[in-house]
Amino acid sequence: MLGLTPFMASIGAEILEMGAGAARARLPYGPKLVGDPDSGVVHGGAVTALLDQMGGAAVMAALDHPVPIVTLDLRIDYMKPATAGVDIMAEARCLKVTHEIAFVRGSAYQTDAADPVAICTATFMLMRGAQALRAPAKG
Amino acid sequence: MDVLTRALKDGASPDPQSLLAAIPYCRHLGIRAELRESGLVLVMPFADHLVGNVFLPALHGGVIGSLLETAAVAQVIWELRGPRLPRPVDITIDYLRSGRAVTSYARARIAKQGRRVVNVHAEVWQDDEAKPVAALRGHMLLPAAD
Numbered sequence: 138m139l140g141l142t143p144f145m146a147s148i149g150a151e152i153l154e155m156g157a158g159a160a161r162a163r164l165p166y167g168p169k170l171v172g173d174p175d176s177g178v179v180h181g182g183a184v185t186a187l188l189d190q191m192g193g194a195a196v197m198a199a200l201d202h203p204v205p206i207v208t209l210d211l212r213i214d215y216m217k218p219a220t221a222g223v224d225i226m227a228e229a230r231c232l233k234v235t236h237e238i239a240f241v242r243g244s245a246y247q248t249d250a251a252d253p254v255a256i257c258t259a260t261f262m263l264m265r266g267a268q269a270l271r272a273p274a275k276g
Numbered sequence: 277m278d279v280l281t282r283a284l285k286d287g288a289s290p291d292p293q294s295l296l297a298a299i300p301y302c303r304h305l306g307i308r309a310e311l312r313e314s315g316l317v318l319v320m321p322f323a324d325h326l327v328g329n330v331f332l333p334a335l336h337g338g339v340i341g342s343l344l345e346t347a348a349v350a351q352v353i354w355e356l357r358g359p360r361l362p363r364p365v366d367i368t369i370d371y372l373r374s375g376r377a378v379t380s381y382a383r384a385r386i387a388k389q390g391r392r393v394v395n396v397h398a399e400v401w402q403d404d405e406a407k408p409v410a411a412l413r414g415h416m417l418l419p420a421a422d
Contacts, residue, residue: 190338214365
C-alpha cells in the first residue's frame with residue numbers, strides 16, 4: 138500500500154513514512170490546491186483528502202496482513218487557517234484495531250507539528266472477508 | 277473574490293457557477309454548479325484522477341469529502357450572500373456507500389444559522405438521491421463584514 142492513489146498523485150502528495158501503525162505525508166503547496174483565490178490558501182477539501190489517505194495508510198501499517206479497508210467516518214477540526222505558499226504535512230496513527238474496526242487520530246500542520254492547522258478522528262472498517270488486496274502499482 | 281464583491285454590490289446572490297470556476301481546487305475536481313428548482317446542486321463528473329481505489333474503481337474518500345465541503349460552503353455563500361468565503365470550523369463525514377465511477381451530485385442545506393456560526397448538512401449521491409454516498413455535518417464561521 139505504498140503506492141499513491143490516482144487522486145493523491147494528481148494533487149502532488151508524497152508519502153514520507155509508513156510503518157508501525159503510523160504514516161506521514163507531505164502535500165507540496167501548488168496552484169491547483171487553492172480554495173480561496175484572494176488569499177491563496179489551500180482548499181479544506183485537500184486537507185481532508187490528505188488526512189483520509191494518511192488515516193488509511195496508518196491502518197494498513199498496523200495490520201499484519203493487508204485487507205481492504207473503507208472509511209466509515211472522518212471528523213476534522215480546522216484549528217487555524219493554513220498559510221498560503223507553505224507545504225502541508227499530515228500524519229496519522231492507528232490507535233486500535235479490532236476484528237472489524239480500526240480507530241485513527243491524525244493531524245495536519247505546516248511548520249510546527251505542535252501547532253496543527255487541522256486534527257482528525259477517523260474510523261475505518263476492515264473488509265476481512267473480502268478478496269485479498271492486490272498490491273497496487275507503486276506511484 | 278470578484279464574484280462575491282460584485283454580487284454584494286448588486287445585492288444579489290452570487291452566481292454559483294462563476295464562484296466555483298474561480299476556485300482552482302474546484303476546477304481540478306471538475307465541480308460545477310447547477311441551479312435547479314429544488315435549489316443549488318453541485319455536479320462532479322467522473323474522471324480518472326479522482327479515483328482512490330483503482331481495483332473497484334471507487335472515488336477517493338477525500339474527493340467525496342471535498343465535494344461535500346464545497347457544497348456546504350457554496351450553499352452558505354449563495355443563501356447568505358456573504359462578502360467573503362465562510363471558514364469551516366469542523367466537519368464530520370459519514371461514508372455510506374462506495375462512490376462509483378459515475379457522476380456525483382451534492383446538495384447542502386443550512387440547518388441553523390447563528391450570528392457568526394452556521395450549521396450545515398450536505399449529502400452526495402450518484403444515481404438516486406434517496407441513496408446517499410456520503411453525508412456531512414459541519415460548522416462554518418461567517419467572517420465579519422469589512
